[in-house]
Amino acid sequence: MGKRLYRILGKLLYVALFVTIQVAALIVMFLFFRDQFAYFYIVCMLLSLGASIHILNNTTSNPAYKIAWLIPILLFPIFGGLLYLLFGKYRMTRKQRAASRAIREQITSIMEPEHAAMEGLGLQVPDAAIQVRYLLRASGSPPSGHTQTEYLPIGETFFAALLRELEKAESFIFLEYFIVEEGTMWNTILEILERKIKQGVEVRLMYDDLGCLLTLPRHYDRQLREKGLQVCVFNPFNSILSPRFNNRDHRKICIIDGKTGFTGGINLADEYINAYAKHGHWKDTGVCLRGSAVWGMTVQYLALWGFASGRVDAFSHYRPTIGWAESIPHDGVVLPYTDLPLDDELVGETAYLNLIHRAKKYVYITTPYLIIDNEMMTSLCTAAKAGIDVRIITPHIPDKKTVFFLTRSYYAPLQKAGVHIYEYTPGFIHAKTMVCDDEYAIVGTINLDYRSLYLHVEDAVWMYRSSAVHDVKKDFLQTQAVSQEMHPEDLGRIGWLKQIWLGILHAFAPLV
Missing domain, CATH: 3.30.870.10 (Endonuclease Chain A)
Structure with a gap:
């Protein structure tokens, strides 16, 4: 426990050090230009004016979000514009836009044939059909019929179901979580993952760097790679203040062989299974899907992996044999979807x-x-x-x-x-x-x-x-x-x- 705490504190101090250096650099810059304050003031005012115009011209931004940024810019015009540049809305780089387009084109070509499935799902109810059409167009994931749904009302039940399905893995395991913390839950899962890797199962883990800032030691991804896992750290801290640090990967996904998928509010940390009482009893939920809807989850996972890692996979390689889920009875209509902060679609x-x-x-x-x-x-x-x-x-x-x-x-x-x-x-x-x-x-x-x-x-x-x-x-x-x-x-x-x-x-x- 002492070593683990020391490593985590070391990671936190590393982050704090570089943030402090950058803030200090801004202060030094201000002091350096104080003799030419009039020129410095004009530049800062123009920067704040430009930021204000940019905020007001953004027709897709929520009015409350605009107000939240306009207030500090108006109150502190010298630093307001600079703050917006550092922490405001992030725009993708040209390279990221190109990668995003390539991934979207691949998703469209793969998922378009699936869209016809909507016609055979019996969505005669207009209200249901309207919701499905929106999610289909907004997230690209089609509705599915041959899918069983299991609602998991508490973390302990979720954990038991997750372990049960991980043991069945034969081809691949994809994991994506906002928080991963060393402890009973994660260590038990990791033990299974290591065993499955030895059996030839491909294992991937994507976790959010900020979400795991206080739960994992620095360079933990290297330890996992040595064990055979493919690891992608989402939006890692790179010592430079940037608006992109606002955009975190809050998803919680586990996909097994493209046939079983989990999601919900449960991260891979002990408080989520009430192994200890962090804030009293922890009430959380999840859902397990078995069937054709998991293909939509798989595509969403690989798309974000490609965007975050820069490595675009052949999605079809991870698709189960077509028609494998036809033996699974219909359990209503199921549609997994994702929400990305960079496309302005809420x-x-x-x-x-x-x-x-x-x-x-x-x-x-x-x-x-x-x-x-x-x-x-x-x-x-x-x-x-x-x-x-x-x-x-x-x-x-x-x-x-x-x-x-x-x-x-x-x-x-x-x-x-x-x-x-x-x-x-x-x-x-x-x-x-x-x-x-x-x-x-x-x-x-x-x-x-x-x-x-x-x-x-x-x-x-x-x-x-x-x-x-x-x-x-x-x-x-x-x-x-x-x-x-x-x-x-x-x-x-x-x-x-x-x-x-x-x-x-x-x-x-x-x-x-």
Whole structure:
């Protein structure tokens, strides 16, 4: 434990050192130009003006996100523009755009024949067909019928199912996680992976560098490569401050032989299986797919791997024999999809909004964070005012106190409209689910906050009339039974100092 902590602290100090050096360089530059302050001031003002014009001209950006950047630029015109250059919206380089185009062309050529499958899925219900067509065009992944869905209502169940399926691997195992941490969960999985590599199974792992900043030692990828794993560290820290560090890989995916796929809110760390109580009882969920829908997940995985690593694979090499899933009975319609922050298409938020807008009876939601934009707020309030039973479960024990304080500030307008909000009193709920009218459900990695909806790489599974839909609803009601419904009086009065702090947080919520 001591050695591990030492290695992690070393990694953190490395990051802090280079950030400090760059900040110090900016201060030195300012001091150097103080004798020519008038010229320096003009340059900075022009930079801030250019940044402001760029922000205002961005027609695809959320208004709240624009305001969050315009405020510091107006308050601190000398440094505001520079801050936006360093931490604002990231644009791909020419090389990245070329790689992205090549990957998209490959996806289109591979997946286009799959699009015809939609006609044979019995999507006569217009509301369902509209949602499928949107996800098909926005993410490129087709709907599938020959797919079994297994909803996994807690981390311990997810872990057991994951180990069971990993043991069955014969061809390849693809893993992609925001957080990987040495401990009971990861070490058990790694033991299986090492054994499978010796059996000739191809094993890949992609993890987010920032997500693993405090959980893995520096150069951990080298250790894994020595064991035979192919490793891609997503968006690694390269010592230079850049807007691209806002864009993290928040997906949690495991694909086995292209036939079985897992996703959900569960990372590969011990708190997710309640091996220890980090914030009380950790409530999280996932879903396991078996069947033709896993091909869509495989393509999404290989696409991001190609973008992040610069190595584009022949996707078809990882496709199971055509027709292998025909023996799997239909279990409704299943469509796994992904949301990328660089294409300005808000797939994750739109998928949620499509469910809310088409609800006839109820919408039940679980999310660890509730920091929403005006469109989501309006949609939830409008649904509740129209008589739809809208319920949301959030944590009672926070993992981030400031974010928890901000989450609670969104309760009042929702409650006033008739939305019922509950807090999971046993601990922290990290599940990201939405279920609607006993017909639709979404399970994935997408939180109801700006970072998930605007900045991160995310994924989820949309399900229509699948057996898992009823399981998601059942789990929600069981979770609600051990949760406390929140009322305005439960939160007490907010003093004027906290109101000021809350106003600041709301202004910068898109950046939190």
